[in-house]
Amino acid sequence: MPITIRHLSFTYSAGTPYEKKALENINLQINEGDFLGIIGHTGSGKSTFIQHINGLIKPQAGEIEIFDLKLTPEKRPKVNLKALRSSVGMVFQYPEYQLFADTVAKDVAFGPKNLGLPSEEVEKRVKQAIEMVGLDYEAVKDRAPFELSGGQKRRVAIAGIIAMQPKMLILDEPTAGLDPFGKEQILNLIKYLKTHCSPTIVVISHDIDEITRFANRIVVFNDSHIVYDEPMQQLFKHSRQLQKMGLDIPRAVKVVNSLRARGVDLGEDIVTAEDLIKAVVARYNEVHSTSLDENAGVFDMYDFSQKWLTTEERQMLEEESSSEEAPIDKSIKSSEVSEDSKK
Amino acid sequence: MAVVLENVTYSYNLDEMHRIDAVKNLSLRIKEGTFVALVGHNGSGKSTFAKLLNGLLLPTSGEVKIFGNSTLDGNKIYEIRKDVGMVFQNPDNQMIASIVEDDVAFGPENLGVEREEIKERVEWALSKVGMLEYRKHTPFKMSGGQKQRLAIAGVLAIKPKVLVLDESTAMLDPQGRSEVLKVAHELNREDGITVIHITHFMEEALDADRLIVMNDGQIAFDGKPREVFKHYEKLKEIKLAVPWETQMAISLKKVGLDMGSGIVNEEELVEKLCQLL
Amino acid sequence: MRDISFGQYYPVKSYVHNIDARIKILITLLYMVSVFFITSYTAFAGVFLFLTIVIAVSHVPYRTVLRSIKGLLFLLIFTAIINIFFTSSGNPLLQIKIGKLMINITDQGINFAVKMALRFSLLVLGSSILTFTTTPTELTDALEVLLKPLTYIKIPVHDLAIIMSIALRFIPGLMEETDKIMMAQKARGANLDSGNFFKKIKAMLPVLIPLFVSAFRRADELADALDARCYNASNKRTKMKVFKLKSTDLIAFFVFVAIVVLIFLDKYLVGAFVPSPDLGSFEVQGLDIFIYNLLLKIKVLIV
Numbered sequence: 001m002p003i004t005i006r007h008l009s010f011t012y013s014a015g016t017p018y019e020k021k022a023l024e025n026i027n028l029q030i031n032e033g034d035f036l037g038i039i040g041h042t043g044s045g046k047s048t049f050i051q052h053i054n055g056l057i058k059p060q061a062g063e064i065e066i067f068d069l070k071l072t073p074e075k076r077p078k079v080n081l082k083a084l085r086s087s088v089g090m091v092f093q094y095p096e097y098q099l100f101a102d103t104v105a106k107d108v109a110f111g112p113k114n115l116g117l118p119s120e121e122v123e124k125r126v127k128q129a130i131e132m133v134g135l136d137y138e139a140v141k142d143r144a145p146f147e148l149s150g151g152q153k154r155r156v157a158i159a160g161i162i163a164m165q166p167k168m169l170i171l172d173e174p175t176a177g178l179d180p181f182g183k184e185q186i187l188n189l190i191k192y193l194k195t196h197c198s199p200t201i202v203v204i205s206h207d208i209d210e211i212t213r214f215a216n217r218i219v220v221f222n223d224s225h226i227v228y229d230e231p232m233q234q235l236f237k238h239s240r241q242l243q244k245m246g247l248d249i250p251r252a253v254k255v256v257n258s259l260r261a262r263g264v265d266l267g268e269d270i271v272t273a274e275d276l277i278k279a280v281v282a283r284y285n286e287v288h289s290t291s292l293d294e295n296a297g298v299f300d301m302y303d304f305s306q307k308w309l310t311t312e313e314r315q316m317l318e319e320e321s322s323s324e325e326a327p328i329d330k331s332i333k334s335s336e337v338s339e340d341s342k343k
Numbered sequence: 344m345a346v347v348l349e350n351v352t353y354s355y356n357l358d359e360m361h362r363i364d365a366v367k368n369l370s371l372r373i374k375e376g377t378f379v380a381l382v383g384h385n386g387s388g389k390s391t392f393a394k395l396l397n398g399l400l401l402p403t404s405g406e407v408k409i410f411g412n413s414t415l416d417g418n419k420i421y422e423i424r425k426d427v428g429m430v431f432q433n434p435d436n437q438m439i440a441s442i443v444e445d446d447v448a449f450g451p452e453n454l455g456v457e458r459e460e461i462k463e464r465v466e467w468a469l470s471k472v473g474m475l476e477y478r479k480h481t482p483f484k485m486s487g488g489q490k491q492r493l494a495i496a497g498v499l500a501i502k503p504k505v506l507v508l509d510e511s512t513a514m515l516d517p518q519g520r521s522e523v524l525k526v527a528h529e530l531n532r533e534d535g536i537t538v539i540h541i542t543h544f545m546e547e548a549l550d551a552d553r554l555i556v557m558n559d560g561q562i563a564f565d566g567k568p569r570e571v572f573k574h575y576e577k578l579k580e581i582k583l584a585v586p587w588e589t590q591m592a593i594s595l596k597k598v599g600l601d602m603g604s605g606i607v608n609e610e611e612l613v614e615k616l617c618q619l620l
Numbered sequence: 621m622r623d624i625s626f627g628q629y630y631p632v633k634s635y636v637h638n639i640d641a642r643i644k645i646l647i648t649l650l651y652m653v654s655v656f657f658i659t660s661y662t663a664f665a666g667v668f669l670f671l672t673i674v675i676a677v678s679h680v681p682y683r684t685v686l687r688s689i690k691g692l693l694f695l696l697i698f699t700a701i702i703n704i705f706f707t708s709s710g711n712p713l714l715q716i717k718i719g720k721l722m723i724n725i726t727d728q729g730i731n732f733a734v735k736m737a738l739r740f741s742l743l744v745l746g747s748s749i750l751t752f753t754t755t756p757t758e759l760t761d762a763l764e765v766l767l768k769p770l771t772y773i774k775i776p777v778h779d780l781a782i783i784m785s786i787a788l789r790f791i792p793g794l795m796e797e798t799d800k801i802m803m804a805q806k807a808r809g810a811n812l813d814s815g816n817f818f819k820k821i822k823a824m825l826p827v828l829i830p831l832f833v834s835a836f837r838r839a840d841e842l843a844d845a846l847d848a849r850c851y852n853a854s855n856k857r858t859k860m861k862v863f864k865l866k867s868t869d870l871i872a873f874f875v876f877v878a879i880v881v882l883i884f885l886d887k888y889l890v891g892a893f894v895p896s897p898d899l900g901s902f903e904v905q906g907l908d909i910f911i912y913n914l915l916l917k918i919k920v921l922i923v
Contacts, residue, residue, distance in 0.1 A: 092800065259616060273590075453852065453853050
């Protein structure tokens with residue numbers, strides 16, 4: 001069942017000198033199975049928009065239909081927010097800042113418990129969720145979230161949301177502040193969640209190269225309006241307009257545009273690094289009458305096959321190996337996830 | 344020498360049993376006027392390195408010298424802090440005052456600089472980072488890039504000889520990152536300020552005079568950026584990646600295209616592809 | 621989403637906004653003291669008129685200013701009732717018997733109650749004009765200057781001012797953060813506003829803990845930033861900004877002083893020269909005496 005947003009408008013602090021329009025007449029349909037990317041400047045309204053989808057902000061005008069629920073400006077009938085929040089999971093920016101419990105397991109259990117699930121079910125979901133984000137349940141469940149590394153904390157926070165098993169997952173700047181390797185791991189995780197957890201995913205990001213890695217559709221917010229809503233391959237026909245709005249375009253598109261300006265036209269729908277490799281090799285074969293394999297190119301900036309250990313993790317493992325239990329490498333899990341999703 | 348580190352080790356005590364060496368027996372010399380990029384993944388020890396430079400952390404063993412003054416010398420600490428201006432990661436947690444010019448004035452006020460000169464410095468620092476028109480504004484509505492440029496102005500007003508950017512681009516969007524980087528390069532070029540830019544984005548090292556790659560508390564690579572990028576396989580092993588364009592050239596080369604070597608930016612990549620296609 | 625400043629500051633440009641914050645603080649202090657010396661209804665009316673003009677000049681809507689009284693309405697009514705019930709002087713108008721307790725309501729009691737309510741409203745209105753037209757930063761800076769003499773008795777005025785200004789600087793950020801964390805926990809199904817007091821406190825833990833963690837992290841980072849910018853490097857700290865009085869500030873000050881003088885004249889001078897009418901134990905004060913006499917004359921003329 002799709003999510004339909006009609007004529008949604010929202011103004012902050014209406015009637016005061018601080019009045020600020022955030023959304024104006026937004027119309028959008030999100031279909032089941034969409035992998036939707038949202039881009040736009042800070043203050044373009046995109047954050048306000050996603051807060052509406054989760055019922056965190058009540059619409060001032062217009063309406064939102066989500067699954068079987070309808071959100072309107074009217075006070076009645078009362079919306080079943082619990083039902084809404086169990087079907088739409090929301091991962092905020094820097095989600096690790098909301099961790100509060102003294103153990104990882106307790107923190108992840110917070111959401112499912114709030115849904116009123118029986119305790120066996122809660123426990124089952126917690127285990128599932130922690131493993132799904134690529135952490136080892138037994139190794140981390142009793143640890144304090146604050147002892148973990150930045151990337152791991154973020155994964156625990158995401159586990160806290162997916163333990164509610166939402167049909168739709170919204171992530172606001174999921175990779176912000178991480179180092180490139182950590183970013184890569186989170187991106188792989190999101191792809192993995194699409195197939196194994198929530199079939200519909202919406203991601204907000206500043207980094208267009210990140211969004212093009214997975215999105216099949218991109219919505220562009222500018223100045224409280226939706227200015228573009230296009231399949232990913234089509235959006236960058238508007239490269240010039242996007243750049244005029246101060247938005248970035250993917251590097252592959254930049255290269256293609258520069259090549260075109262110099263008389264080498266590789267075609268329209270090149271967006272990702274892989275697209276570019278294919279197109280370049282195809283053109284090369286044509287020009288030089290060679291038969292290099294167009295599909296042989298891989299754009300592997302990072303190596304996930306290695307066992308990545310921080311000094312801290314190594315220390316922890318040494319400790320564990322001195323006890324009875326077999327040492328478990330938590331990061332092996334994350335590399336499995338990433339390989340899984342690469343397939 | 345602007346910065347000299349001699350066999351510096353810094354250890355955190357986790358508890359009585361555990362000690363972690365964030366920086367291990369590091370020796371390093373940085374000449375005045377260089378733009379140094381220091382890259383490493385999270386946990387490689389680069390932030391500890393930054394804090395050792397102005398005495399926010401003191402070495403467990405070894406010595407850090409800034410223009411000959413050791414950070415271990417308690418009498419010199421303010422001189423060192425005057426020489427080494429430091430900008431941190433979070434753009435929201437560095438401003439002290441609510442109005443831009445008051446904040447920039449904070450440093451020189453602490454040093455007891457004369458009023459007229461403070462005014463000059465504030466104006467100079469703000470115009471250096473391109474924020475003079477915002478001098479009467481509050482920072483609340485500014486973008487991350489603008490806030491970080493203000494933070495730079497705040498330390499510039501102290502007239503440092505060395506500017507350390509401690510992951511100051513990590514929390515910014517691509518636009519903010521390039522704004523901050525541009526300002527840092529200008530300060531290096533026009534005012535001869537030594538810049539130590541600590542980051543985990545390899546492409547930000549492109550225009551640096553010198554690239555130092557840290558791993559596990561030690562220096563893994565140290566050289567001209569283009570030279571270091573040649574070791575892309577080894578960089579991968581320490582969770583780092585070469586710039587996108589370099590990777591693109593490598594990927595195409597693996598398929599069988601003659602990409603040559605040494606491509607590090609879009610211009611060079613496009614040039615090469617034009618020759619080939 | 622919270623904005624530029626918190627508290628009451630109303631961001632428009634006006635003559636009142638423009639007055640030096642030190643002068644505004646002094647005027648407000650003087651005003652608060654002199655409100656207690658207002659005695660006649662005529663003087664009350666005069667001061668109200670003065671406030672009305674000041675508000676008009678400040679471009680802050682009347683509605684917004686009046687809202688500041690709304691929160692205190694209960695207190696206002698409460699003190700008025702206390703005054704009515706427990707003033708025994710004056711000419712009795714009504715006797716109420718509650719059980720064994722006899723309560724006399726006198727004209728003087730009502731007189732006191734009304735005046736107390738008026739005084740109270742004047743206090744709130746007047747001081748809120750200060751907060752509506754002065755940013756918290758201006759207030760701190762001005763206070764630092766005004767309290768400077770206290771450094772001679774070893775009170776660290778500058779450090780206190782830095783603490784104040786950092787607090788002011790971080791409060792909006794922390795409020796925004798609270799909002800964010802609340803939203804995040806609500807998105808996880810947290811029910812933050814139901815149940816009794818203790819349940820509520822418990823339900824707030826998922827908000828309070830991350831908030832504290834974040835506040836400490838900020839404090840840590842800020843401490844580094846302060847150190848990096850040579851905080852405490854020298855005993856001879858200088859200041860970039862000096863408050864310079866403008867002629868308009870002085871004019872504002874003298875206009876106000878004139879009004880204070882009038883208030884005092886009303887209280888102490890008028891009664892000394894003009895005999896007050898004999899109305900039993902009810903007192904007519906200040907310029908009200910003239911008004912009373914005038915009304916009497918009109919009454920006589922009509923009759």
